[in-house]
Amino acid sequence: MYHAPVRDLRFVIHELVGESAVRSCPSFADYSAETADAILSEAARFAEGVLDPINKSGDRDGAKWTPDGVIAAPGFKEAFAKFVEGGWTTLKASPEFGGQGVPSIISTALEEIWASANLAFKLCPMLTAGAIEALSHCGSPAQKKLFLPKMVSGEWTGTMNLTEPQAGTDLGSIRTRAVPDGNRHRLFGQKIFITYGDHDLTPNIVHMVLARIEGSPPGTKGISLFIVPKVLINEDGSLGAPNEVRCVSIEHKLGIHGSPTCVLAYGDDKGAIGHLVGEQNRGLEYMFIMMNAARLSVGLEGYALAERAFQQAADWAKTRVQGKPPVPNPSGGPLPIIHHPDVKRMLLTMKSTTEAMRALGLYAAHQLDLGSDHPDAAKRAAAAARGDLLIPIVKAWSTENGVELASLGVQVHGGMGFIEETGAAQTLRDVRITTIYEGTTGIQANDLIGRKVGRDQGAAMGLLLSEISADLEGIKSSNAAVSAARSAAAEGVQILKEATASLLASQQSDPKRGLAIAVPYLKTAGTVLGAWLMARSASIAAGEIEAGSKESEYYNSKLASARFYAEHIAPMALSYSRIVKNGIDSVVSTDATLIA
Ligand SMILES: Cc1cc2nc3c(=O)[nH]c(=O)nc-3n(C[C@H](O)[C@H](O)[C@H](O)COP(=O)(O)OP(=O)(O)OC[C@H]3O[C@@H](n4cnc5c(N)ncnc54)[C@H](O)[C@@H]3O)c2cc1C
Numbered sequence: 269m270y271h272a273p274v275r276d277l278r279f280v281i282h283e284l285v286g287e288s289a290v291r292s293c294p295s296f297a298d299y300s301a302e303t304a305d306a307i308l309s310e311a312a313r314f315a316e317g318v319l320d321p322i323n324k325s326g327d328r329d330g331a332k333w334t335p336d337g338v339i340a341a342p343g344f345k346e347a348f349a350k351f352v353e354g355g356w357t358t359l360k361a362s363p364e365f366g367g368q369g370v371p372s373i374i375s376t377a378l379e380e381i382w383a384s385a386n387l388a389f390k391l392c393p394m395l396t397a398g399a400i401e402a403l404s405h406c407g408s409p410a411q412k413k414l415f416l417p418k419m420v421s422g423e424w425t426g427t428m429n430l431t432e433p434q435a436g437t438d439l440g441s442i443r444t445r446a447v448p449d450g451n452r453h454r455l456f457g458q459k460i461f462i463t464y465g466d467h468d469l470t471p472n473i474v475h476m477v478l479a480r481i482e483g484s485p486p487g488t489k490g491i492s493l494f495i496v497p498k499v500l501i502n503e504d505g506s507l508g509a510p511n512e513v514r515c516v517s518i519e520h521k522l523g524i525h526g527s528p529t530c531v532l533a534y535g536d537d538k539g540a541i542g543h544l545v546g547e548q549n550r551g552l553e554y555m556f557i558m559m560n561a562a563r564l565s566v567g568l569e570g571y572a573l574a575e576r577a578f579q580q581a582a583d584w585a586k587t588r589v590q591g592k593p594p595v596p597n598p599s600g601g602p603l604p605i606i607h608h609p610d611v612k613r614m615l616l617t618m619k620s621t622t623e624a625m626r627a628l629g630l631y632a633a634h635q636l637d638l639g640s641d642h643p644d645a646a647k648r649a650a651a652a653a654r655g656d657l658l659i660p661i662v663k664a665w666s667t668e669n670g671v672e673l674a675s676l677g678v679q680v681h682g683g684m685g686f687i688e689e690t691g692a693a694q695t696l697r698d699v700r701i702t703t704i705y706e707g708t709t710g711i712q713a714n715d716l717i718g719r720k721v722g723r724d725q726g727a728a729m730g731l732l733l734s735e736i737s738a739d740l741e742g743i744k745s746s747n748a749a750v751s752a753a754r755s756a757a758a759e760g761v762q763i764l765k766e767a768t769a770s771l772l773a774s775q776q777s778d779p780k781r782g783l784a785i786a787v788p789y790l791k792t793a794g795t796v797l798g799a800w801l802m803a804r805s806a807s808i809a810a811g812e813i814e815a816g817s818k819e820s821e822y823y824n825s826k827l828a829s830a831r832f833y834a835e836h837i838a839p840m841a842l843s844y845s846r847i848v849k850n851g852i853d854s855v856v857s858t859d860a861t862l863i864a
Contacts, residue, residue, distance in 0.1 A: 269583075270320045270385050270576055272312035275822055276623060277377045278305060280630045283808050284801065285373060289634065293641035296371045304374055307359075311378045314354060315385035318347050323386040326526025327694045331467065333518045333528075338466040341526035344389060348469040352422030357393055361400055365416035372561070376633035379565055380626065383572035387698045388526030392425055392464045394565050399426025399476045401558040402493065406546040411495060414505070415474055425470050428562075429459040429477040429496075429532065430555070437711055439552060440488040444479040447539060454539025455479050455496060458516075458531065461705075465530030466498070466515035472507060473498040477534070477542060478551050485549070493551035494542035496534065512540040523697030559707075560636060560659045564629065566706040567662035570670030571625035573699035577677030578618040580692050584681050585611050605680075613836070614680050618673045620829040621837055624798030625666045627805060632658040650731075657720045657728045658797075664712035664787070665794025667702035674699045713786035716793070722775050722782065726768045729793075733761050733768075736800045743803060747810040749831035753803035756834035760796035760841050767792045767845040774852055784855035788847035795841040799833065806830035 278301075281290070287301045322343035332339045340348070351357065360375040361367025382390040400419050403412060418424045435441040444457025455477060459465070466473065475496040484490030500508040512535050519529040534540040546554055585606035592600075593607035605611045632655060639652030674696040678685030685692040703709045721729050736757070743754045771789050775782045782789075809823035809830070817823055 270316060270323075270579060272308070272315055272381045272384070273575060273626075274305075274308050274312050275819075276626065277308055277380070277630075279805070279808075279822075279826070280627050281373055281377060284627055284805055285631060285634050290371055290373060290637070293371070293637055294643055295369060295641050296637070299371060307370070307374060308377060308381075310354075311356070311381050314351070314356070315381045318350055319382060319385035319389055322347055322389070322526075324691060324694065326386065326388050327523070327698070328525075330525035331518060331528035333515065337468060338515055338518060338528045338530065340467045340469055340528070341388070344467075344526060345469050347386075347389060348392065348422075351393065357396065357422035358420050360397055361416070361420040362404060365400075365404070365412065366420045371637045372564075372633040373630050373637060376564060376568055376630055380568045380572045380575070380629070383569045384576045386526070387569060387573060388524040390569075391524065391527045392467070392469065393422075394562075395428055395463050396422075396426040397565070398428050398558055398562050399474055401561055402428075402476050402554060403495070403545065405557050406493065406550075406554040407495075408545075411543060411545065414501065415495065415497075418472075419474055423470060424472040424474055425464060425467070426474045426476065427462055427465050428555075429462050429465070429475050431461045432458060433460055437708065439478065439491065440486075442478055442480060442491055444477065444534060446479040446481045446492060446494060446542060446544075448481065449539070449541075453479075453481065453494060453542045453544060454535060455494060455542045456535035456539055458533055460531050461519070462530045462532050463527055463705075465528065465532045466518075467528055471499065472501075475513065475532070476545070478555070479542070481544075481548055488552050490549055491551040492548050493545040493554050495545055496540050496542040500541060512536055512538065522700055523694070524701060560655060562706050563659050563663040563712070564633060564636070566702055567632075567659070567664075567666045568629045569702045570663075570666030570668070570699065571622050571629060572670075573695055573702070574618060574622040574625065574666075574670045574673040577674040577692065577695045577699075578615070578622055580690065580695060581618060581677040581680035582606070582615055584684070584690065584692075585615060588682070588684075590682075611680060614676050616829070616832040617836060618676055620802065620833040621669055621673060621798070623805070623826070623829050624802050624833055624837070625662075625669060627801035628658070628794070628797055629662050629666060631801060632662045653724075653728045654732060657716075657732065660707075660712035660716040660720065661790055661794050661797065663707065664703070664709040664716075664790050665798075667699070668709055668791070669794075670699045670702055671696070709787060709790075713790040714783060716790050717771060717775070717782045717786045718779070721768060721771065721789075722779065726772055729764075729768050733765055736761055736797075740800070740803060743807045745807055745810045747806070747813075747827070749827040749834075750803070750806045750810045752834040753799070753806040753830040756838035757796070757799040757803040760799040760838055763841045763845045764792055764796040767848040770845075770849045781852050781856060784852045785848045788844045788851065792841050792844040792848060795838060795844065799838040799841070802830040802833045 282301045326341040359370045446453040477494045502508045514533045516531040595607045635651045635655035639655045642648040678692045681692045809826040812823045
């Protein structure tokens with residue numbers, strides 16, 4: 269049974285980032301910790317009571333394809349209706365279209381809860397939010413008026429249609445055609461892997477489709493964005509005839525069985541009617557506008573599933589009795605495995621890394637809030653640059669860790685982890701997709717070393733590292749856990765500085781050389797940033813304990829996590845950085861024919 273980590277979310281939002289920091293954006297001037305707490309508690313109740321109970325059945329029974337359309341996994345339709353009724357679809361969107369405009373830091377916390385409770389369900393509101401964001405930024409006033417209120421209210425859902433059989437990472441090779449037809453277009457082509465591309469949760473689905481208008485240039489510069497509704501909309505706003513979009517099949521997948529992954533055929537006959545969004549040939553650019561939010565949303569899935577895996581493993585370890593661990597034991601009999609040092613090590617790895625990832629994810633979300641809303645233009649620009657820098661790290665570091673930690677969760681269960689009954693296997697299967705969709709780990713790392721670090725010659729990274737150093741200088745506690753966490757973070761900053769210098773030097777000779785060590789560089793960065801946030805967390809926790817907090821158990825567990833992170837996780841930054849320094853030639857000089 270999943271329990272939303274409301275206390276830790278509150279810690280990061282209110283104590284680590286801080287209520288006044290959230291309020292510094294004029295749009296969130298009314299924000300209060302009390303309101304945020306109320307939303308978090310209500311979300312926890314919904315996730316635990318509605319979404320978690322259908323997680324396992326969703327995996328077992330999955331969504332079903334029929335010739336008349338896809339039928340959602342059992343219970344998903346009712347859960348979605350309750351989700352809509354609770355107003356959860358409206359939280360993030362702008363009040364102009366019926367949304368509540370909560371800060372990203374809050375919506376990111378909520379999305380973690382939905383993803384932990386039921387990743388397959390969470391993808392539907394997530395993709396809808398992506399479509400809403402694309403339309404909000406780039407749609408015409410008429411398009412916004414027609415589509416956004418219904419998508420925000422949850423009456424209709426949305427999808428993102430990028431991928432085609434020959435166009436995965438390389439979107440420049442998209443072939444779906446758009447033929448002008450008066451003031452609209454007719455689309456022909458096939459999209460694959462479209463999440464919630466068809467379902468029976470709502471009467472209409474708004475597909476955001478990338479296609480090439482006839483005569484447009486080849487490659488990325490010839491792609492346009494279209495709105496293609498599943499059901500056409502009459503002038504009075506009522507639903508009309510079905511559009512020419514057909515779900516040909518759904519994929520049989522490793523995980524997230526409750527989420528229909530659809531092959532969609534556009535234009536079997538006269539062409540699917542589509543409405544151009546913004547200007548012709550700027551479709552990919554529009555997609556990039558919403559990329560940060562989408563990548564953050566998938567990054568948090570990594571730690572959301574790590575949290576679920578941790579809870580499953582900890583529950584198991586508290587009840588599975590096996591052997592005699594080296595602890596005082598008056599009965600002399602066997603004890604639960606949680607007392608074995610190696611099981612403790614595995615659980616601490618899961619807990620501390622998850623906390624570090626959550627802290628980084630919410631810190632990055634806060635930077636996005638400041639970057640779009642801070643009244644001071646210089647602060648806005650600095651926060652936007654920091655958000656840009658952090659997003660690929662959050663996406664790839666959190667999801668790669670999510671896979672490793674969910675695997676460790678299986679290990680804690682022993683043989684029963686491999687058996688579906690415990691649910692640990694489902695968590696591992698479900699999290700596996702997160703390093704792949706919304707840009708694979710390799711693509712995030714290329715983005716980090718290219719656009720985010722290479723382009724400004726390490727300026728944004730350098731600024732972050734000097735702020736971290738100053739922050740660590742200010743941590744004066746004599747508490748042993750805090751000292752360990754602070755030293756590990758300070759050491760990490762030095763390691764990341766050197767890794768950045770080494771990356772830039774290798775890029776100077778040939779920018780492509782850095783691609784060989786992009787992922788180890790990204791992992792160095794994630795590990796070090798995690799160490800910094802854990803050191804800050806430890807310092808806050810020690811302060812609270814010294815001040816006589818009534819929540820000493822929570823704060824002591826935070827200190828234990830931070831100390832463990834400092835001693836077991838942070839040191840890995842050194843190994844990654846050694847690869848950054850020495851690992852290029854073994855990749856670059858090895859011809860592909862020597863590998864396979
Ligand atoms: C369950 C699921 C849901 C999805 N949902 C959606 C959706 O809703 N909408 C949508 O449009 N798409 C969706 N996708 C598609 C997803 O975004 C792509 O699968 C992903 O972008 C990778 O593309 P690909 O599968 O073609 O892999 P490929 O591009 O073939 O990549 C294969 C490998 O090569 C590496 N690689 C490729 N190019 C480079 C490069 N330039 N540099 C370094 N490494 C490289 C990749 O990192 C990867 O390891 C979904 C996919 C799945 C499986």
